[in-house]
Amino acid sequence: MHYGEYLHLDKLLDCQTPESDRKGRPAHDEHLFIIIHQTYELWFKQVLHEMGMIQSLLGGEMFDERDGGRVVQSLTRVLEIMRVAIHQVDILETMTPMDFLEFRDLLFPASGFQSLQFRLVETGMGLRKHNRVQLDGQDVDLRLKPHEQKQLRAAYEEPSLRDLLDGWLVRTPFLDADDFSFRASYMKALEGMLEHEAEIIRAQPQLSESDREKQLENLGRASSMLDAILDDAAYDALKESGAWTFSRRALEAALFVNLYRDEPALQTPFRILSAVMDIDEAMTNWRTRHALMAQRMIGQKVGTGGSSGHSYLSAAAAKHKVFGDLFSLATFMLPRSSLPELPAPMKERLHYHYVSSENGRS
Ligand code: HEM
Numbered sequence: 086m087h088y089g090e091y092l093h094l095d096k097l098l099d100c101q102t103p104e105s106d107r108k109g110r111p112a113h114d115e116h117l118f119i120i121i122h123q124t125y126e127l128w129f130k131q132v133l134h135e136m137g138m139i140q141s142l143l144g145g146e147m148f149d150e151r152d153g154g155r156v157v158q159s160l161t162r163v164l165e166i167m168r169v170a171i172h173q174v175d176i177l178e179t180m181t182p183m184d185f186l187e188f189r190d191l192l193f194p195a196s197g198f199q200s201l202q203f204r205l206v207e208t209g210m211g212l213r214k215h216n217r218v219q220l221d222g223q224d225v226d227l228r229l230k231p232h233e234q235k236q237l238r239a240a241y242e243e244p245s246l247r248d249l250l251d252g253w254l255v256r257t258p259f260l261d262a263d264d265f266s267f268r269a270s271y272m273k274a275l276e277g278m279l280e281h282e283a284e285i286i287r288a289q290p291q292l293s294e295s296d297r298e299k300q301l302e303n304l305g306r307a308s309s310m311l312d313a314i315l316d317d318a319a320y321d322a323l324k325e326s327g328a329w330t331f332s333r334r335a336l337e338a339a340l341f342v343n344l345y346r347d348e349p350a351l352q353t354p355f356r357i358l359s360a361v362m363d364i365d366e367a368m369t370n371w372r373t374r375h376a377l378m379a380q381r382m383i384g385q386k387v388g389t390g391g392s393s394g395h396s397y398l399s400a401a402a403a404k405h406k407v408f409g410d411l412f413s414l415a416t417f418m419l420p421r422s423s424l425p426e427l428p429a430p431m432k433e434r435l436h437y438h439y440v441s442s443e444n445g446r447s
């Protein structure tokens with residue numbers, strides 16, 4: 086095996102063909118522009134590769150502790166790739182708007198809109214058409230080539246990471262143990278905490294009456310969101326409004342995992358939930374960074390793909406989050422010191438025991 090043959094460098098390094106060269110007016114920075122985009126596409130390919138692994142493990146019949154470790158590893162890898170993706174914008178920003186103008190006109194109507202792999206990453210995460218920013222009533226998927234649209238449609242039919250995570254949380258076995266009612270003990274502790282928050286708002290001297298009312302109203306809304314997590318009927322009513330998107334049972338399980346994450350059996354589930362939030366946040370950071378970079382390069386001009394440019398991109402950064410529910414759960418966290426004690430048999434089940442084969446002691 087030879088290095089260059091193994092990596093197909095003959096093909097890989099022969100794929101940079103600046104349009105400005107072809108048109109006979111070479112623009113130095115177009116080479117960087119191409120390399121950057123190609124590098125992104127390679128990273129998107131790796132992200133999809135990892136997501137395939139994560140989806141097959143989470144969607145499998147059995148999911149044990151070893152699978153959990155593997156899922157965390159792949160999620161962490163995706164996160165690190167996204168961090169590199171954000172950082173790569175710095176390299177592209179060494180190109181100035183005037184450098185870009187040397188070849189920008191040659192790109193129309195090509196655009197990042199046509200990146201199938203980016204759409205597949207978003208779709209695999211759980212973003213669906215109805216959650217997208219509308220583009221003058223046009224379907225962004227139509228920007229893809231027909232065979233790519235077909236591939237994307239197939240991806241919509243597959244369970245996303247969000248769907249699989251929901252299903253996996255629903256299967257959390259601990260919530261309905263005979264000797265433990267999570268809802269009752271937790272609600273009691275939380276009522277005190279929410280009342281304490283209301284006291285803080287009432288006692289804030291710098292708040293105007295209308296701001297105070299607004300903040301208390303928000304707190305009341307948070308309280309009804311919590312009721313919905315713990316009550317089927319309240320949940321159905323609230324889900325219609327889009328306040329929660331996960332299933333009720335999954336949210337309850339996620340809450341339980343977050344609150345009792347110090348228990349050994351809940352540490353891997355906690356790491357999985359944290360990792361998907363990290364990735365969602367990194368995707369938002371990338372979108373925001375890309376929107377700012379686009380503004381810096383083209384100001385208020387439209388994109389080569391025909392969108393409003395920066396304003397479309399920043400709206401997408403704000404809207405295209407997938408795991409907002411997990412972030413909202415922070416409203417309902419308690420300090421460790423107020424956490425209801427788990428019953429002893431439940432604690433026992435959440436612990437691992439190493440049993441020595443020699444003396445049978447654990
Ligand atoms: C000079 C640099 C760049 C500028 C000015 C720019 C500008 C834009 C604009 C204005 C859009 C909105 C669609 C349109 O009207 O064309 C867009 C979309 C997009 N761009 Fe860029 N872009 C740049 C570099 C990049 C790079 C390096 C990537 C890496 C993959 C990228 C990926 C994307 C993606 C995936 C979209 C679709 C986003 C979505 O629909 O949410 N862009 N870009």
